[in-house]
Amino acid sequence: MHIEQVEADVLCIGGGICGLMAAIRASELGAAVVVAEKGNTLRSGAAATGCDHFSCYIPDVHGTDFDAFLKAKQRANPRGAAPSGGDIQRVLLEKSFDIVKLWQRWGIPMKYQGRYEFAGHGLPGHVLSSLKYAGQSQKLILTKEALKRGVKIVNRVMVLDLLVSDGVAGAVGVHTREDKMIVFRAKSAVLGTGTVNRLYPGLTPGWLLNTQRPATLSGDGRVMAFRAGADLCNLETTAHHSSTKYFAKSGVATYVGVLRDPQGKPIGPFVTRPDSKYGDPMIDMAQSIYMDYARSGKGPVYLDFSGISDEDHDYMMHWMPHEGLSAMVDHFKEEGIDTRKNAIEFTTYPFRGSGGNIRRNAKAETSLKGLYAAGDETGGGGIAGAATFGWIAGDNAARYAGSAAAPDIGREMPRIENQKESLTSMRARTVGPDWEEVNIALQHTMLDYAGFVRSETLLDAGLRHLRRIRDKAHATMIACSQHDLVRGLETLNLLDLGELVFMAAKERKETRGLHVRADYPYANPLLDATLVVKKSGGVTVTEWK
DSSP states (O other), X not given: OEEEEEEEEEEEEOOXXXXXXXXXXXXXXXXXXXXXXXSOXXXXXXXXXXXXXXXXXXXXXXXXXXXXXXXXXHHHOTTOSOTTOHHHHHHHHHHHHHHHHHHHHHTOOXXXXXXXXXXXXXXXTSOOOEEEOOOTTHHHHHHHHHXXXXXXXXXXXXXXXXXXXXXXXXXEEEESSSSEEEEEEEEEEEEOOOOBOSSSOOSSTTOTTOOSSOTTOBSHHHHHHHHHTOOEEOTTOEEOOEEESSSOOOOGGGOOOEEEOTTSOBSSSSOSSOOXXXXXXXXXXXXXXXXXXXXXXXXXXXXXXXXXXXXXXXXXXXXXXXXXXXXXXXXXXXXXXXXXXXXXXXXXXXXXXXXXEEOOOXXXXXXXXXXXXXXXXXXXXXXXXXXXXXXXXXXXXXXXXXXXXXXXXXXXXXXXXXXXXXXXXXXXXXXXXXXXXXXXXXXXXXXXXHSSSBOHHHHHHHHHHHHHHHHHHHHHOOXXXXXXXXXXXXXXXXXXXXXXXXXXXXXXXXXXXXXXXXXXXXXXXXXXXXXXXXXXXXXXXXXXX
16 A cells, blocks of 8 residues: 655545535635545535525515524524524624625525525524525535636545644545555645544444445544544534435425324424424424324324425425435335325334534634634534635634645654554454444444443443444454455444543533433523533543633
8 A cells, every 4th residue: 555645735524515615714824724524525515415495684674683583593493503602603693794795796696586485494484594505416516616726636535634843734544445555744624524434323224325325424534533632522512303204305495395203293392394494393393292192102204295285296306306305206106105195104213323512712723723623513503604714714724824834744654654554454354343333333332331321330231332342343344355455444434433432421421402311300590501522632631611
C-alpha cells in the first residue's frame, strides 16, 4: 500500500452540503481548497437524492420583526428549537435567506410556481419556516459550483484521522477502491461527515444498510475530532424518527395525509383531512407514538390519504422525488399502490442519536485550533444548517488559513505508518469475522446495555462487552476487498463512538428525555447542562458546560 500526498490551505472532510458550501466559500476567499469525499460528491451524503424543505426566515414573507418571528417559530415548531442553542439558531435563520438567494442564482429552484412556498413542519395557524424547494439535483449543482472556483475534489477517499501539530495540520485517508493511502497537509479543516448510522440495530436488523439516511454515514468525523482533542457533546442523548414501516426513509413532511388508528380515528388533534400546507403535525410531535400504540395493542397506525384533493395529491407527488423519495414512488408503481385509496403503515424507528455532536460555536469553530464543523456533524438545522454553517465554516477556515504557518506533520509520520500496517494486516487476513459480524455484535451490545433502559450495572457490563469486541475486532477482523476494508473501518469508528456513549450515559445520573436511568428515575435540574466528552492527556474525561 503506497502513500500519496495532497496539499491544501483548507481541507473539507466530507463532500455533502456542508463540505461543498465550505469549499465554495473558502475558495472565493482565495484559499487552495481540497474536498475529500468517501463516495462521490455528485451523489453523496444525506442530501444525495434531494431534499424539499429548507428552514429559513424571509422578511417579505414573515415580516421584518426577526425577534417576533424567532419566538413564534420556537413556540410553534413541533420539533422545537435547534438543540445547538439559541445563538446558533439565530445565526442560522438570519443568514438563511442569503443562502436561499445564492442557491437560486446557482440553479437550485428555491421557488414554487414563482413564489416562496412554505409548508410542513409546523402547526395550523402558526408561523411556517420550512421553505419548499426542488433539491433533487442540488449535489450536482454544488459540485459544479465548487469545480468552477478551482476546488480540488478527491472522491473515493475515507479520511481516517486528523493530523495535529499546533492545531490542525491535515489528515490521513485510505482510498475506497485502490490500494493506497492519502496524506493531506492543510492549515485548517472543516468536518462535515454527517450523521451516525449502524450504532444501534436499524428498522430491519437483518439488513444493516436499510437505514433512514445512507448507512455509510457512520460518525467518522466525531471520532477523528475526539482523537485529535476536540470536544464532543450530547453523546448520551437519543431520539426517535418515524416513517414508513420496513422501508427506512426520511421525508415525513412531504406526505399529505392524516395519521389514523385501525378504526379510522385521527390520533392527533390538528387535522382531520389531508392538508398540503401542514401534513399531519403529529408525525413531528410524537415520533414514538407508533411504538406506544403497538405496545398497548391499539395499533397499527396508518397515514391515510383518503379524501385528498387532486391538487394536493399532485402537490405531494411533485415533491416526493425532490425529498429523495424516488424509490418510494417507484415502489408504489411496482406494487400498484394508489395513495388515494391505500393507507400506509407508519412506525417508530429505532434509536436515532447516541452519536453525539462535535461541539462548536456560532462561527463553526471547534475547541481545536484550525478545526471547524457543521451540518449533521454538529446536530442541528437540517439542510439549512448544513448549507449556512458550511458557508460560515468555509469563511472562517479560509481566514484562519490565511495567517497560519505551513503545516508540520513530521511527528505524525510514525502514526501514519502504524495505520498503514494495520490496514495491510486487515486486508491480508483470510480467516476471521467480517465487518457485518462485528457491527451486529456492536449493535446488540448498545441496545441491550445502553438502550431503552440504562443503569450503572448495565452500563458497566456493556462497556466491558464492547471493549472486548473492539479488541477482538482490531486483532481478527478481515477485509476481503477494499470495499470491506472501508466498511470495517467505519465499524471500528462506531465501536470507539459506542464506548464514548457508555461513558457519557454513566456520567448523566438522571432521566432526561429518552435517556432513561432506572437507578436515577427523575430529571435533576442541576444537570440541565451540556455534557462534554473529550480526550485530555491521553485519557477520556467528562465536563459539564
